[in-house]
Structure formats: C-alpha cells, structure tokens
Amino acid sequence: MTDAGTTEAVYRYAFESVIDRDGIRLATTRTDASFFSGFVEHPKVLADALLVLARISRTRYYVPPGMLAAVLRAADPVVTVAPDSLRFEAFSACCGVYAxxxxxxxxxxxxxxxxxVTNVDVNPPLRAALAALREHEPxxxxxxSDAMEVSTMDATVREEKVTLPNRWVRGFAETQVALSFMSEQLRLDAASARRMIRSLPSSSPTRSLVWVVPTSGTQVRLATRAASDGAGVPVAGPERLRAIDPLLRHATSLRGYGSHSVASAWVVDVPGGRFxxxxxxxxxxxxxxxxxxxxxxxxxxxGRSHDAQLLDSSLSAGTYxxxxxxxxxxxxxxxDAAVAVLATGGRLGYDLESAAYFHRPLPxxxxxxxxxxxxxxxxxxxxxxxxEGAVTGTGDPFLVRSGDEVYQVRRRPDATFSCTCAWYARHASSRGPCKHILAARLQGGVR
Structure with missing residues (x-):
C-alpha cells in the first residue's frame, strides 16, 4: 500500500502486442500465452534432433580430477519462436558443448x-514419444510461455517450463562471441560426413585435438595439425563431435566452421532446417x-546501458x-558495448547461416x-x-600493483597486450584479458 492508500500492481506480459498482415495479437497478463502451434513437415528429423539435444544436455564430457561425475537434472531446450524459424538450444552438463x-x-x-521465448524440460515421457515416432507420422x-506440448499418433506429452541455469546464461554470452569469429572452412556430402564422424575416437585425453583437413573434392582426413596452407577445422575433444551421429541419416551436408581459436562449429543440414x-x-x-x-x-x-536498453527494445524474439x-x-x-551488455544477459545469439546476431529475450x-x-x-x-590507484607508469610498461606483487603490462606492436602475471602465463589471451591488462587499458584509455 502507498501513503495515499492505493495498491500498486505490477503486470508482466509474456510477449509483445503485434499488428501485421495476419491481424492483431494483443498481449495479456496470462502466463500461458501461446507462441506457436503447428505441424512439423519433417517430424522424424525434429524428433531425432530433439533427442540429440536432450542427450547432450544430460552429458558431462569432462569430469575434473577428484570429482565424481555429478548426476545433474537436465535443463533442456530454450525454445525461441521467431518470425522465420523455431529455434531449440541447449548446453552439455559441463557447458563445453552448445547445440x-x-x-x-x-x-x-x-x-x-x-x-x-521459453525453456522447458525434456523428460522420459517425451523422449519415449519422440523415439517411438515412426517415419511419416505427423x-x-x-x-x-509456460510449456511445450508435443502430440503424435500415440501420445500427447506436455513439458513444463523449468528454471534456467545461470551458467547457461553465461554460456550463451560466450558462444555468440566464438561463433561470430568463425567462417566456413569445409563442406562434406552426407556419405563423407558419416565416414568422418565414425572415424573419430570414442574417447580421448583431456587436451586432445585433431584436425579435419580437406584433401580432394568432399574428402577429408584426420590429422594432428592444419594443412600447410592453414586449411582444416580443429576438433578439441573429438569424441564430442560424435553427438551428431544419429542425425547423419537425415543429413544432406555437413559444414565445418573455424576461426583463430581452436573452438569449432559444425552445421548438419537436414530437410526443413539445420543442427x-x-x-x-x-x-x-x-x-x-x-x-x-x-x-x-x-x-x-x-550511455552504454542506455544504448543496450534501446537496442533491446527495438528487437523482438528471433529477429536478426x-x-x-x-x-x-x-x-x-x-x-559493440551495447551488444556485449545484451549478450551478458543471454539476450543475443549468433547465427552462422545469416552471419548476424539474433534476439533471445530469455524468460x-x-x-x-x-x-x-x-x-x-x-x-x-x-x-x-x-x-585504488594501483596502476602507474607511462604505458611502456604500465605497472599494476595487485596484492604484494607488481606486474608489468606492455602493449605489443600488433596492439595486443601482455602481462607478467601467472594467469597470463597460463592462458595468454586465449580466455580474454587478465584483470591487470584490463586495469591498464582502463587507466590509459586504451579501448
């Protein structure tokens, strides 16, 4: 109650009101607002792909030394209904695989x-219904906003909205960065894709890395390094790529994407979509x-948060x-700063097909x-x-006092930075700058 004796109420709307060629759709404060209803043209492809997503989200591909493999409750797909697509996204339990x-x-x-946008569980009843779907069945x-319902000839299964793990939000933020630097490096037909995937090891040491290197036409070979001309796509923890094997019977092609990093992306083209x-x-x-x-x-x-707010309000779910x-x-x-703010909140992804960001206003x-x-x-x-005044020096080098140590931050001729701290010695710039480099750049106005 306010001093004037009135009651304040906060209304939350599940989606934006829209006027378009299909008519007028007004948002209400109902929590079960409908985003999508329809039939899938290639139901067996969707069923198999959702089963792969669910399997990935239940898999921990890496268990730290001294830790038993945790039995985690799967946090299954985030579903985005966009003007031109339906998008289902998930992470592995270790957050090292994005699907x-x-x-x-x-x-x-x-x-x-x-x-x-919503996020729902994929529990055993839905997995059983998807696995039982026969070819050409609808x-x-x-x-x-609160659920996803799947109906087959034999069953109707409703999966409710679940809590979105904070680690997934951080994962969404970082995968869009990794994907935005990638470009297509190779393309395989379905037969070559099956041979390559099935030649990968079923397990590997922690820091294992193989390269898929093109040879002739759509043929490739596995190697320990890129080709002499730099051609090839790295596959870190190669057994993780085997997750797409169940989809290869539907595949029309497989595309490999890489960048300056050893992160990689693989796109399986299937009828009616891509994985x-x-x-x-x-x-x-x-x-x-x-x-x-x-x-x-x-x-x-x-201005940074203001720009991000304006950018966010100008987009609707799934738009590019x-x-x-x-x-x-x-x-x-x-x-770039506005994009980084939105991405930090998991509200932007990156689509390789369109070479553009897409909006993902998480629930x-x-x-x-x-x-x-x-x-x-x-x-x-x-x-x-x-x-705290811990950064001194002219920039050649900057001196940064942190605890009892003083670290030197230098700017290289190629405009990158180095630091004498242990974190930089271990990671260099492969995981973003250390706090000392960030402090030096803030102090020196080097953006």
Whole structure:
C-alpha cells in the first residue's frame, strides 16, 4: 500500500502486442500465452534432433580430477519462436558443448505464431514419444510461455517450463562471441560426413585435438595439425563431435566452421532446417568462463546501458541484428558495448547461416543493464585496481600493483597486450584479458 492508500500492481506480459498482415495479437497478463502451434513437415528429423539435444544436455564430457561425475537434472531446450524459424538450444552438463536446432519456415506448417521465448524440460515421457515416432507420422507442436506440448499418433506429452541455469546464461554470452569469429572452412556430402564422424575416437585425453583437413573434392582426413596452407577445422575433444551421429541419416551436408581459436562449429543440414554443434577449445573448458566480452565492455559511462536498453527494445524474439550495427546511429565501440551488455544477459545469439546476431529475450526477471558488469569478476576487479590507484607508469610498461606483487603490462606492436602475471602465463589471451591488462587499458584509455 502507498501513503495515499492505493495498491500498486505490477503486470508482466509474456510477449509483445503485434499488428501485421495476419491481424492483431494483443498481449495479456496470462502466463500461458501461446507462441506457436503447428505441424512439423519433417517430424522424424525434429524428433531425432530433439533427442540429440536432450542427450547432450544430460552429458558431462569432462569430469575434473577428484570429482565424481555429478548426476545433474537436465535443463533442456530454450525454445525461441521467431518470425522465420523455431529455434531449440541447449548446453552439455559441463557447458563445453552448445547445440542448436533451427527449424526453418519450409519445415513447418504454421497454425499460429507469435515471437517469444521459453525453456522447458525434456523428460522420459517425451523422449519415449519422440523415439517411438515412426517415419511419416505427423507431429504437432505447441509452444507457450509456460510449456511445450508435443502430440503424435500415440501420445500427447506436455513439458513444463523449468528454471534456467545461470551458467547457461553465461554460456550463451560466450558462444555468440566464438561463433561470430568463425567462417566456413569445409563442406562434406552426407556419405563423407558419416565416414568422418565414425572415424573419430570414442574417447580421448583431456587436451586432445585433431584436425579435419580437406584433401580432394568432399574428402577429408584426420590429422594432428592444419594443412600447410592453414586449411582444416580443429576438433578439441573429438569424441564430442560424435553427438551428431544419429542425425547423419537425415543429413544432406555437413559444414565445418573455424576461426583463430581452436573452438569449432559444425552445421548438419537436414530437410526443413539445420543442427549446429559448437565445441569449446578444450573439453575441460566450459564456454561460461571464456571472457570473450570483456574488451567490449571497457566503454564507460551511462550511455552504454542506455544504448543496450534501446537496442533491446527495438528487437523482438528471433529477429536478426547486423553484426556491424549499420543504420543504428551508434559508433562501432558503442554498438559493440551495447551488444556485449545484451549478450551478458543471454539476450543475443549468433547465427552462422545469416552471419548476424539474433534476439533471445530469455524468460528471466528484468535485467538491470547498469549492473551487467557484476557478471564479469575480472572487469570488476580491474575497475577496483584503477580506483585504488594501483596502476602507474607511462604505458611502456604500465605497472599494476595487485596484492604484494607488481606486474608489468606492455602493449605489443600488433596492439595486443601482455602481462607478467601467472594467469597470463597460463592462458595468454586465449580466455580474454587478465584483470591487470584490463586495469591498464582502463587507466590509459586504451579501448
């Protein structure tokens, strides 16, 4: 109650009101608002792909030494209903494998559709119904803000919304960074893809890495390094890529993507859609700790959260955002910082097919964009070092006092930075900058 004796009520709307060629759809405060209802054109493909997603989310590909494999409750797909697709996303239990199924418009017969996002469980009853689906049997799908319902000839199974793990939010933030740097390196036909996947080892040492190197046509070989001309795609923890094997009977092609990192992505093209698998640079490394957003968040000032808020409000679930922000009226550094803020909240992904970001407004409580840095402890620590006056020097080098030690941060000729701390000695720049480099860049105004 307020002083005036009135009662304050907060209304939450599950989706945006829309006026388009299909008519008017008004959001209400009902919690079971419908996002999608329709039949799938290739039901067996969808069934097999959802089973692969569910299996990945229940799998821990790496168990740290001295730790027993935890039996985790699976946190199954985040479902995005977009104007042109249905998108299902999941992480492995160790967060080192990201999987996504995109069902495109030609892969579904839409009864009704409104952009929105939810996350649901895939429990044994649904897995059993999907596994029992026979070829050419229909599959009807309903997605609401609170559930997903799948109907086959034999059963109707409803899966309720579940709590989204915070580690998944951090994983979403980092996978979009990794994917945004990747480009297609090779393409295999279905037969070559099956041979390559089935030649991978079923287990490997912790830091194992193989390269898939093209030879001639659509043929490839497994090697210990890239080809002499740099061609090839790395596969860290190669047994993780075997997760796509059940989908290869539907595949029309398999595409491999790589970048300067040894993270990789693999896209299985199937009738009516595609399945993407992204592997972290090492099976002992989950995506949630990669630090790929830190440099973009060095832009200071209240304008950063304001830009992020405006950008967020201009998008609806699943819509695409050009990777350069052309036409938005923001400088490159401002746009990158706004993207980093949204990505930190898990609200942006990256699509290799479109080479663009897509909006993913996760069903979480309202995000305070002004406090987004709290999700990045290294950046919080760096700002504390600057405020304490711990950074001195002219930049050649910067001297950063941290605890009882003083570290030297130098800027190299190629504009990258090095530090004399133990963290940098172990990781260099492979997991984002250390807190001392961040502090030096903040102090020196080097963005």
């Amino acid at each position: 996504r199924l995109d069902v495109t418009s030609d892969g579904m017969e839409v009864g009704s559709r409104t952009s929105g 599959l009807h799908l309903v997605v609401t 993407t698998l992204c592997l972290s640079p090492d099976k002992s490394r989950g995506f949630s700790g990669e630090g790929g957003l830190l440099e973009k968040l060095l832009v200071d000032g209240p 955002l050009p990777p350069t922000g052309d036409g938005l009226g923001l400088e490159t550094a401002q746009f 979480l409580d309202t995000i305070d964009f002004s406090r987004i840095e709290e999700a990045h402890p290294r950046l919080v620590a760096a700002r504390a070092l600057v405020s």
